[in-house]
Amino acid sequence: MTAAAEGSAPLRMTRARRNALLQSEPVQGFALISPTFLYALILLVLPILVVIAHSFWTQHYLTIDRTFTLENYRIALTEPIYRDLLWRSLYISLTVSLFTVILAYPIAYFISFHGGRHKSLWLFLITIPFWTSYLLRVMSWKVILGYNGVLNSGLMGLGLIDEPSTALLYNSSAVIITLTHAWAAFAILPIFVSLEKVDRTLVEAATDLGDGPLRSFLRVTLPLSAPGIISAALIVMIPTVGDYVTPKLVGGKDGVMIANAIQAQFGKAANWPLGAALSVTTMVIVSLMAGATVLIIRTLQRMAR
Amino acid sequence: MPDQPRIERPHPERPQSEKPMIEIRDVTRSYGAFKALDDASLTIREGEFFSLLGPSGCGKTTLLRMIAGFDNPTSGSISVGGQSMEGIPANRRPTNMVFQSYAIFPHLNVEQNVAYGLKRLKLQGAEEKRRVEEALAQVSLNGLGKRRATELSGGQRQRVALARALVMRPKVLLLDEPLSALDKKLREQMQVELRRLQQAVGITFVLVTHDQYEALAMSDRIAVMFGGRIAQVASPKEIYQRPVNRQVADFLGGMNFVKAEIVEENGASLVVDTLGFGRVRTDKPKAFVRNGGGATLGIRPERLRVLWDNATAKFEVAGKVVERHYFGEITHLIVEIPGLEKPLSVTETNDFGADDIPVGTSIRLAYDPEALVAMAD
Numbered sequence: 001m002t003a004a005a006e007g008s009a010p011l012r013m014t015r016a017r018r019n020a021l022l023q024s025e026p027v028q029g030f031a032l033i034s035p036t037f038l039y040a041l042i043l044l045v046l047p048i049l050v051v052i053a054h055s056f057w058t059q060h061y062l063t064i065d066r067t068f069t070l071e072n073y074r075i076a077l078t079e080p081i082y083r084d085l086l087w088r089s090l091y092i093s094l095t096v097s098l099f100t101v102i103l104a105y106p107i108a109y110f111i112s113f114h115g116g117r118h119k120s121l122w123l124f125l126i127t128i129p130f131w132t133s134y135l136l137r138v139m140s141w142k143v144i145l146g147y148n149g150v151l152n153s154g155l156m157g158l159g160l161i162d163e164p165s166t167a168l169l170y171n172s173s174a175v176i177i178t179l180t181h182a183w184a185a186f187a188i189l190p191i192f193v194s195l196e197k198v199d200r201t202l203v204e205a206a207t208d209l210g211d212g213p214l215r216s217f218l219r220v221t222l223p224l225s226a227p228g229i230i231s232a233a234l235i236v237m238i239p240t241v242g243d244y245v246t247p248k249l250v251g252g253k254d255g256v257m258i259a260n261a262i263q264a265q266f267g268k269a270a271n272w273p274l275g276a277a278l279s280v281t282t283m284v285i286v287s288l289m290a291g292a293t294v295l296i297i298r299t300l301q302r303m304a305r
Numbered sequence: 306m307p308d309q310p311r312i313e314r315p316h317p318e319r320p321q322s323e324k325p326m327i328e329i330r331d332v333t334r335s336y337g338a339f340k341a342l343d344d345a346s347l348t349i350r351e352g353e354f355f356s357l358l359g360p361s362g363c364g365k366t367t368l369l370r371m372i373a374g375f376d377n378p379t380s381g382s383i384s385v386g387g388q389s390m391e392g393i394p395a396n397r398r399p400t401n402m403v404f405q406s407y408a409i410f411p412h413l414n415v416e417q418n419v420a421y422g423l424k425r426l427k428l429q430g431a432e433e434k435r436r437v438e439e440a441l442a443q444v445s446l447n448g449l450g451k452r453r454a455t456e457l458s459g460g461q462r463q464r465v466a467l468a469r470a471l472v473m474r475p476k477v478l479l480l481d482e483p484l485s486a487l488d489k490k491l492r493e494q495m496q497v498e499l500r501r502l503q504q505a506v507g508i509t510f511v512l513v514t515h516d517q518y519e520a521l522a523m524s525d526r527i528a529v530m531f532g533g534r535i536a537q538v539a540s541p542k543e544i545y546q547r548p549v550n551r552q553v554a555d556f557l558g559g560m561n562f563v564k565a566e567i568v569e570e571n572g573a574s575l576v577v578d579t580l581g582f583g584r585v586r587t588d589k590p591k592a593f594v595r596n597g598g599g600a601t602l603g604i605r606p607e608r609l610r611v612l613w614d615n616a617t618a619k620f621e622v623a624g625k626v627v628e629r630h631y632f633g634e635i636t637h638l639i640v641e642i643p644g645l646e647k648p649l650s651v652t653e654t655n656d657f658g659a660d661d662i663p664v665g666t667s668i669r670l671a672y673d674p675e676a677l678v679a680m681a682d
Contacts, residue, residue: 204375205408207395209422209473216396219421223412301412 054276064272072277082261082278089258089282090289092172093240096179097187097233097293103180104187104232109221111188112195123192126185134182138249141178145169145250170252178246183239187232194228195221226301233297234290241286258282325387326351326477326509327372332381334367341367343533344381349477349511349526354503356512356520359530360556365513366481368530372511373479374398386476401470402479405486407462409454409469415441416450418465422473440472443502460491467499471506478503480512484519496522517557521545529553545605547590550680554603561609561649563602565679570595575679577602580644581622582672587679594681601680606637606652608676611659611668618671624649626666636660640670 021027030037055072058065076082111122129137144150145168152164168174198221206216244259251257258278265275327349334342342364349355357365370376371383374395383390385399401422410418419437428436441447444464449457457465463483470478483499484492500523503510514520520527521541528538537549548554551562565577568584575589579602587602612618627648628639636659641648651670653659662668 199406199408201404201406201408202410204395205402205404205410205469206421207375208373208400208402209469210396210425212394212396215425220410 051276051279054273055280057273059271059273072273073281075274076277076281082258085256085258085261086282086285088172088256089241090285092175092179092255092257093237093243094289095176096183096240097237099176099180100183100187100236101191101229101232104184105191105229107184108188108191108195108228112192123189126188130185134245135249137182138178138246141174141181142169142250145174145177169250171254172251174250174252175243175247175255175257178250179240179243182246183236186235190231190235191225191228194225194231198224223301226297230294230297233293237293238286238290241282241289322351322353324351325349326353326385327511328382328384329368329372330382330384332368332371332378332383334364334371334376335379340533342371342378345530345533345535346381347528347535347538349509352507352509353525354500354510354512354523356514356524356527357530358514358517358520358527358556360515362532363530364533365515365530369402369479369481369511369513372477373400373402399476400479401473401475401477402481403463403466403470403483405482407466407483407486409457409462409465411454413454414450415446415452415454415457415465418454419450419468419472421469436472440468443471443506444468459487460495463487463495467502471502471508475508477509477511480510482513482515484514485516492519499523521557529556531556546676547588547678548603548680549590549593551601551603554678554680559606559650559652560603561606562647563604563645565600565602567595567598567600575600577679581642581649582620582677585674585677587674587677590679590681593679596681603678603680604649604672604676606650608672609640609649609651610671611638611651611653611657611662612671613657616671618669620674621669621671622649623667623669626662626664626668629660629662629664631660636662638662638668640668 054064056068056070058067058069058071107126111119115122142149146152147164147166147169149168151168152161155161156164202220202224203216206220207213211219241257242259242262243257244263247255247257247260251260259282262275262278262282265271265278269275325348327347329345329347329349332342332345333340345364345368357368359365367376371378372385372390374390374393388399390398410421413421416437419440420433423433423436437450438447441450444467446461446464446468449461452461454462454465463486466483480499484495487495496519499510499512503523512520512523521544524541526538526540527544529536529544531552536553537544539547544553545557548557548560551560554560554562563579563581565579565585567575568578569576570589573589574586575593576584576586577600578584582602585602610618612621622642624640624642626638627641628637630637630639633655635652635654638651638653638659639648640651649670
C-alpha cells in the first residue's frame with residue numbers, strides 16, 4: 001500500500017504539470033491560432049522560403065546546382081536591363097498610388113460627408129466595375145486609347161488633332177492610366193473608413209475657432225484621415241510594382257515592368273534562380289518604399305498643424 | 306418662519322450690466338412639420354451667466370447652435386453685441402463654444418489645441434505663447450501643455466476645451482452641457498470653478514443644461530424651456546420659488562400641488578380657496594393668466610415643517626404619516642391631509658428625529674403662506 005502510494009505520487013505530479021502546461025495562456029493561444037497559422041505557414045512562408053533558397057542557387061540547363069552563390073543578385077542589381085525595369089516599375093507604382101489616392105480622396109470624402117442616407121448605395125456602385133473580369137477592363141482601355149480608339153476618334157472629330165495619336169497606347173502612361181482606374185476602389189474604401197472615423201464635432205470645433213471650410217479640412221480632416229491615405233497608398237503601391245498583366249496588354253515595349261522580366265526567367269528563359277533573385281530584390285525594395293511612404297505621410301501629417 | 310438658506314456664491318457678485326449682449330427675436334426653427342424652436346424671444350445681458358434649462362428635445366441646444374452659427378433660424382433674428390448675425394458663418398462670429406464631447410483635436414497636444422484658433426490671428430510667437438499659458442493657468446492646467454490629448458482625463462479634457470475657447474477672448478462663451486460627462490463629485494467642483502472663472506473673466510456665458518441644480522447653482526438668470534418654447538426667464542431664486550406654471554415647478558425639484566378656486570383677483574394678489582390650506586391670499590405671478598375659475602397652489606416639500614409636541618404655528622395643517630423615506634441627512638415624509646386628493650410630501654432635516662416618526666403617526670405641519678405659490682392651471 002505504502003509503496004504503491006509512493007510510486008503514484010510523482011506520476012500524479014507530472015500529469016498535473018502537463019495539465020497546467022496545456023491550460024497555460026500561451027499554449028492555448030497557439031492552439032487557437034493554429035489553423036490560420038498553418039495556413040500562413042504552408043501558403044505564405046514556405047513558398048517565400050523556396051524562392052529565397054532558389055535565389056542563391058544556379059541553373060544548369062535542366063538541373064539546379066545547389067551551391068551557394070550571390071551571382072544572381074550581382075546580375076539583378078548591376079545588369080542595366082534589370083535595373084531599368086526595376087526603376088520603371090517603382091516609378092509606375094508610385095505614380096499610380098499618387099494619382100489613385102488623389103482621385104480616390106474626393107470620392108471617399110463625398111460619400112462620407114455628403115452621402116447622407118445613401119452611403120452604402122454609393123459604395124455598392126463603386127464595386128460594380130469589379131463584377132467584370134480584370135482582363136475585360138484592361139481591354140476596354142485598349143479600346144479607348146487605341147489607334148482607332150474612342151479617344152483618338154473623339155479628338156479628331158473635334159478637330160483638335162489631324163491624325164490618330166500613337167502616344168496614347170503601348171507605353172508607361174497607358175499602364176499608369178489603366179492601373180489608376182483599376183485600383184481606384186481599393187483606395188476609396190480605406191480612405192472612406194478613416195473619414196468615417198473623423199468626429200464631425202472636431203470639424204465644428206475648428207470652424208468655431210475661426211477656420212473656414214478649406215482650413216478646417218487641411219488642419220483637421222486631412223491629418224486625421226492620414227491612416228486611410230497610408231493604407232490606400234500601400235494597398236495600391238505594393239501589388240502594382242509586381243503587376244504583370246497590365247504592362248503585357250497595354251504597356252508595349254516602353255511599358256515592360258520587372259514582373260514581366262521575372263515571368264520570362266521562370267518561363268521562356270528557364271532561369272529560376274535569376275527569377276527568384278529578381279523577385280527577392282523587388283520584395284526588399286518594395287518593403288523599403290512602403291516604409292518610406294508611411295514615414296513621409298506621417299511627417300506631412302505632423303507638419304499640417 | 307426663517308429665511309431659506311441661500312446658495313452661497315464663492316465670489317462676490319460682479320455688478321450686473323443691463324446692456325444686452327445677445328438678442329433673440331421671434332426665432333423659429335422648423336424641421337419639416339416639427340418645430341424645434343417655436344417663436345422664442347430672449348435677451349441675454351453683457352457679462353451674465355445665463356442658462357438654458359430644459360428636458361432633452363426642448364430646443365435649448367438648437368438655440369445655442371443657432372447663436373454659434375451652426376444652425377440658422379427658419380424665421381426671426383439673432384444679434385450678438387448689437388450686430389445682426391444673419392449671414393455670418395460660425396467661423397466669423399464673436400462666440401466660442403465648449404462642446405459636450407469637448408471635441409479636443411486628438412492629433413494635437415494640449416498647447417496646440419489651445420493655440421488652434423490663435424494661429425489665424427498671426428500673433429507674434431511670444432505673444433501667442435503668453436496667451437496660451439495665460440489660458441492654461443486660468444483653467445489650472447499649468448505645466449500640462451505638452452501632454453497629448455489622448456493622455457488626459459475627462460476633467461482635464463474639459464479644461465482644455467474651456468481654455469481653447471477662452472483664449473480667443475470671445476464676446477460670448479457657449480457651453481453645451483459641459484459637465485454632463487463628468488462624475489458627480491467632479492461635476493460639483495467644476496460648477497463652482499466655472500462660476501468663479503466667469504466672474505473673473507467677465508465674459509457672457511450661455512450654458513445649456515438639463516440639470517436643474519447645475520443651472521440654479523451657477524446662473525445669474527435661467528430660461529426654462531419646454532417643447533421649443535421658453536416658459537420662464539428669471540433669476541434662479543425666482544424660478545425656484547415663483548415658478549410660472551406646473552411644468553416649470555415640477556422640473557425644478559419637488560413640488561406639492563393643491564387644487565384651488567379663485568375667490569378674488571386684483572392687480573398684485575390673488576385670494577383662493579383650498580381644501581387643505583383654507584382661504585389663502587398670495588402674490589399674483591407676473592405671467593399669471595386666468596383660465597376659468599381654477600388655479601393650482603404649490604408648496605415646496607422643504608417649506609413644510611413638522612410641529613413637535615405642543616408647538617403651535619399661525620398656519621398649520623394636520624395629517625397622518627403614510628410613508629417615510631430615509632436619505633441620510635434628510636427624511637421624506639408622505640403625509641395624508643384630510644380633504645386633499647394627493648398626500649403632501651415633506652422634506653425634514655434629521656436634526657430633531659424626523660427619521661424616527663413612525664408611519665401612521667398623526668402630525669401637524671407648519672407653513673408660511675408666503676411659500677404658497679399660485680400657478681395658472
